[in-house]
Amino acid sequence: xxRRTWILSAxxxxxxxxxxxxxxxxxxxxxxxxxxxxxEGDVALNGWIKVASDGSIILAMHRSDMGQGIHTxxxxxxxxxLDVPLARVRLEQAGADSIxxxxxxxxxxxxxxxxxxxxxxxxxxxxxxxxMVGKIARELGINxxxxxxxxxxxxxxxxxxxxxxxxxxxxxxAAQWKVPASELKVQAGVLSHRSGKTGHYGEFAKGAAGLxxxxxxxxxRATWTLIGKPALRPDVPSKTNGSAQFGIDVRQPGxxxxxxxxxxxxxxxVQSLDSKAALAMPGVVKLVELPSIAGSTAGFAVVGKTTWHxxxxxxxxxxxxxxxxxxxxxxxxxxxxxxTQLKAESGFTFYEKGSVEKAEATANRIIEAKYSAPYLxxxxxxxxxxxxxxxxxxxEIWVPTQVPGMARAVAAKxxxxxxxxxxxxVTLLGGxxxxxxxxxxxxxxxxxxxxxxxxxxxxxxxxxxxxxxxFYRPMHVADMRAAMGADGxxxxxxxxxxxxxxxxxxxxxxxPALAGPIxxxxxxxxxxxxDLPYGFANQHMSHVATRMGVPIGFWRSVGHSHxxxxxxxxxxxxxxxxxxxxxxxxxxxxxxxxxxxAVLQLAAEKAKWxxxxxxxxxxxxxxxxxxxxxxxEVAEVSLQDGKPRVHRVVCAIDCGTVVNPNTVAQQxxxxxxxxxxAALYGKIDIKEGEVQQSNFPTYPVVMLAHxxxxxxxxxxxxxxxxxxxxxxxxxxxxxxxNALFALTGQRQRALPLAx
Amino acid sequence: xxxNINGQSVTTEVDPNMPxxxxxxxxxxxxxxxxxxxxxxxxxxxxxINGQAVRSCVMPVSAVAGAKIRTIESLGSPNQQHALQAAWxxxxxxxxxxxxxxxxxxxxxxxxxxxxxxxxxxxxxxxNICRCGTYQRVRAAIHRAAATTAATSGVxx
Numbered sequence: 001x002x003r004r005t006w007i008l009s010a011x012x013x014x015x016x017x018x019x020x021x022x023x024x025x026x027x028x029x030x031x032x033x034x035x036x037x038x039x040e041g042d043v044a045l046n047g048w049i050k051v052a053s054d055g056s057i058i059l060a061m062h063r064s065d066m067g068q069g070i071h072t073x074x075x076x077x078x079x080x081x082l083d084v085p086l087a088r089v090r091l092e093q094a095g096a097d098s099i100x101x102x103x104x105x106x107x108x109x110x111x112x113x114x115x116x117x118x119x120x121x122x123x124x125x126x127x128x129x130x131x132m133v134g135k136i137a138r139e140l141g142i143n144x145x146x147x148x149x150x151x152x153x154x155x156x157x158x159x160x161x162x163x164x165x166x167x168x169x170x171x172x173x174a175a176q177w178k179v180p181a182s183e184l185k186v187q188a189g190v191l192s193h194r195s196g197k198t199g200h201y202g203e204f205a206k207g208a209a210g211l212x213x214x215x216x217x218x219x220x221r222a223t224w225t226l227i228g229k230p231a232l233r234p235d236v237p238s239k240t241n242g243s244a245q246f247g248i249d250v251r252q253p254g255x256x257x258x259x260x261x262x263x264x265x266x267x268x269x270v271q272s273l274d275s276k277a278a279l280a281m282p283g284v285v286k287l288v289e290l291p292s293i294a295g296s297t298a299g300f301a302v303v304g305k306t307t308w309h310x311x312x313x314x315x316x317x318x319x320x321x322x323x324x325x326x327x328x329x330x331x332x333x334x335x336x337x338x339x340t341q342l343k344a345e346s347g348f349t350f351y352e353k354g355s356v357e358k359a360e361a362t363a364n365r366i367i368e369a370k371y372s373a374p375y376l377x378x379x380x381x382x383x384x385x386x387x388x389x390x391x392x393x394x395x396e397i398w399v400p401t402q403v404p405g406m407a408r409a410v411a412a413k414x415x416x417x418x419x420x421x422x423x424x425x426v427t428l429l430g431g432x433x434x435x436x437x438x439x440x441x442x443x444x445x446x447x448x449x450x451x452x453x454x455x456x457x458x459x460x461x462x463x464x465x466x467x468x469x470x471f472y473r474p475m476h477v478a479d480m481r482a483a484m485g486a487d488g489x490x491x492x493x494x495x496x497x498x499x500x501x502x503x504x505x506x507x508x509x510x511x512p513a514l515a516g517p518i519x520x521x522x523x524x525x526x527x528x529x530x531d532l533p534y535g536f537a538n539q540h541m542s543h544v545a546t547r548m549g550v551p552i553g554f555w556r557s558v559g560h561s562h563x564x565x566x567x568x569x570x571x572x573x574x575x576x577x578x579x580x581x582x583x584x585x586x587x588x589x590x591x592x593x594x595x596x597x598a599v600l601q602l603a604a605e606k607a608k609w610x611x612x613x614x615x616x617x618x619x620x621x622x623x624x625x626x627x628x629x630x631x632x633e634v635a636e637v638s639l640q641d642g643k644p645r646v647h648r649v650v651c652a653i654d655c656g657t658v659v660n661p662n663t664v665a666q667q668x669x670x671x672x673x674x675x676x677x678a679a680l681y682g683k684i685d686i687k688e689g690e691v692q693q694s695n696f697p698t699y700p701v702v703m704l705a706h707x708x709x710x711x712x713x714x715x716x717x718x719x720x721x722x723x724x725x726x727x728x729x730x731x732x733x734x735x736x737x738n739a740l741f742a743l744t745g746q747r748q749r750a751l752p753l754a755x
Numbered sequence: 756x757x758x759n760i761n762g763q764s765v766t767t768e769v770d771p772n773m774p775x776x777x778x779x780x781x782x783x784x785x786x787x788x789x790x791x792x793x794x795x796x797x798x799x800x801x802x803x804i805n806g807q808a809v810r811s812c813v814m815p816v817s818a819v820a821g822a823k824i825r826t827i828e829s830l831g832s833p834n835q836q837h838a839l840q841a842a843w844x845x846x847x848x849x850x851x852x853x854x855x856x857x858x859x860x861x862x863x864x865x866x867x868x869x870x871x872x873x874x875x876x877x878x879x880x881x882x883n884i885c886r887c888g889t890y891q892r893v894r895a896a897i898h899r900a901a902a903t904t905a906a907t908s909g910v911x912x
Binding site: 065066067068069232233235236237238239240241242243244245246248249251257282283305306307308309379380381382383428429430431432433460462463464662666669670671672673674677695696697701702703704705707709710 | 828877893
């Protein structure tokens with residue numbers, strides 16, 4: 001299929017939907033005040049903003065905070081437009097209306113080359129595609145925190161909601177004071193008029209309700225007092241005294257605790273179990289068998305009066321497990337199968353420019369390399385958990401989730417009730433990284449609660465269950481091939497990759513109504529390969545989509561996380577093959593991509609690229625765009641006892657307009673450390689269906705003593721905000737691998753590097 | 756069983772083999788101390804036993820009967836923050852925050868032992884896992900707290 005034909009067919013996900021949005025008027029995302037919780041003394045002005053009687057602002061928070069600081073950033077947008085101090089914004093969990101859906105995340109899933117989609121330079125195909133997917137996403141209204149999209153998505157509607165509220169409040173005050181609204185001033189949430197009249201927002205909230213302001217103008221960036229300035233996160237104090245409430249901290253009267261054991265073989269089942277001894281143990285209530293739910297492996301849960309009682313009993317159950325019907329999974333076999341399929345199949349072409357065939361036919365020399373990346377677990381610090389209570393036909397859920405709507409839907413399905421009968425509370429998330437885009441553990445908790453006579457049950461996985469029953473980052477492999485012209489320059493770049501595609505599998509699990517009978521090409525498989533900024537005249541990037549059967553999911557920065565390792569390592573190889581400096585080589589290929597060039601140069605300059613280093617140290621660089629943001633990282637590396645040791649990572653980022661520079665720096669540090677754990681140690685091996693790693697001793701991560709110093713430099717920008725939570729991850733592995741090459745002359749083409 | 760938690764005497768009927776972590780969390784509803792790994796590898800469950808940082812997920816409760824148990828809930832108070840808590844806020848350490856109770860308790864035990872720790876001391880004492888990668892801010896905050904504590908107690912650095 002031609003690329004364009006496919007894009008258009010992908011856009012019209014289903015025929016019914018096409019008709020649906022064809023006749024529905026464009027819906028405003030401001031929403032009605034009735035969407036917010038009715039609370040005594042507070043007045044809701046739209047679906048986002050409620051004004052309290054003391055003049056403070058209550059914001060409908062529709063995104064989950066898993067550490068990325070989104071509660072702070074979104075509060076800042078609202079505080080800015082309303083001219084209130086950040087401390088005067090309180091949060092209330094947003095409801096289920098489609099205005100809270102994530103449009104930017106879906107638009108971001110389109111497979112457009114970023115240079116064709118740059119703000120102000122979008123091609124017509126890009127504009128049409130984004131418009132259509134935007135329409136669909138608005139109609140679907142899927143509330144998800146992922147794809148580094150929260151600020152990008154909220155940027156217009158949230159500021160618009162706050163500015164509209166502000167305008168209504170001003171009109172109400174003007175009417176009450178009988179003065180023109182244009183003569184009113186607002187400072188720190190207090191309105192004043194030169195006549196001496198003053199009052200805070202709370203005094204005019206009732207008058208403002210129902211008003212439709214004549215004109216709403218967003219503040220000019222020159223007048224911003226909050227956006228772009230480092231703000232202290234309001235959630236930090238509660239995270240220093242133990243009072244922050246995560247999923248596992250939910251406590252309800254009479255609560256029971258459940259511990260899960262799933263078949264150790266992925267996709268396996270329970271053949272038989274003997275629970276007599278386990279149920280006789282003190283503090284044990286019952287055993288509940290768990291079928292496969294939303295992609296989980298089947299197993300059982302034991303309910304007890306504490307997590308410990310439940311876990312001890314779960315371990316005491318004697319079980320015979322059975323392999324999945326299709327046979328046992330094995331990563332060695334999968335690796336071989338990937339190589340076979342990569343060779344045998346043509347794959348789907350994600351990008352084509354010029355003629356690679358011609359360039360290769362007339363090449364002086366062909367440079368080839370094979371790259372690979374293993375399966376990876378997420379290992380959030382807070383293991384999977386969910387608390388559920390089912391009483392009088394109503395379901396109540398407390399869960400750390402990135403997808404509240406999907407969680408609610410699976411709960412309703414499992415309990416056999418309408419989705420309206422499910423009340424869901426999103427707690428703080430003890431890490432997400434994409435693992436909490438899954439709802440398997442929600443389905444399990446509901447399954448258990450159904451058998452607990454109205455009592456609330458908190459279901460918690462052990463660390464071992466968490467590691468051995470993840471939805472893993474898929475193993476991918478790639479063949480890289482460059483043709484060198486007679487002029488000694490790179491004439492063409494061909495990249496062919498193979499590996500499982502995540503999005504269709506995730507849709508099957510969580511959004512079955514939208515999963516089609518055949519897989520659409522999935523951008524996440526080729527992102528980081530098809531979308532390179534370099535001006536190679538001839539390019540061809542394709543991906544062979546496989547189905548190996550291992551449960552796979554979105555892992556922080558998704559396809560970029562391994563593809564950037566493939567592409568930026570190979571670009572480094574080309575620099576070495578043509579005997580050029582890695583920065584100069586890249587810079588020469590970025591004449592048509594000035595934003596990338598600026599980021600590359602900023603990182604090189606701040607890292608003092610080319611200056612002498614202590615003996616035994618070397619630098620490596622990598623440049624990569626993901627989620628709309630461009631990041632370059634320079635890693636300084638040495639070898640200690642033969643193992644790589646990263647001392648310092650200098651990051652430069654262009655993420656468009658910055659809301660909170662403090663959070664940007666935090667996320668650069670976070671992405672670097674997360675990616676370094678994966679680059680050095682991360683791998684999941686499966687033998688006879690069983691994941692071999694189980695807890696931190698066998699799935700090691702970077703600790704403080706070996707953490708590099710991370711420095712962040714931001715390129716000033718007035719573009720719309722782009723992603724921050726993930727873009728620091730992709731460049732890290734290639735920067736470290738390139739530094740190791742500079743140090744040792746050895747090129748490592750497989751992750752992890754310290755294996 | 757009689758336990759001394761945060762200066763208060765607590766009587767609880769529990770299995771002596773039950774790890775202290777679960778006594779705190781599930782019997783006493785003191786949820787500030789977190790569960791991360793269950794094998795003393797990550798440090799999310801760190802509390803103080805007689806002033807020493809201990810991983811409560813593998814500590815049978817019977818082994819700490821009579822000992823002075825201190826948890827994150829008593830590290831400071833709203834009116835009187837511990838120097839580390841103030842430093843944690845100043846350095847904006849936490850991201851998701853899940854590991855931070857354990858981090859703070861490990862850091863507090865370190866400062867009690869070594870009021871002015873070196874980087875090497877911090878490397879050795881702070882073996883807690885943080886998946887958000889807050890390590891460099893943890894280090895900076897410990898140094899900051901050490902400096903402020905030294906300043907307020909009149910000790911010159």
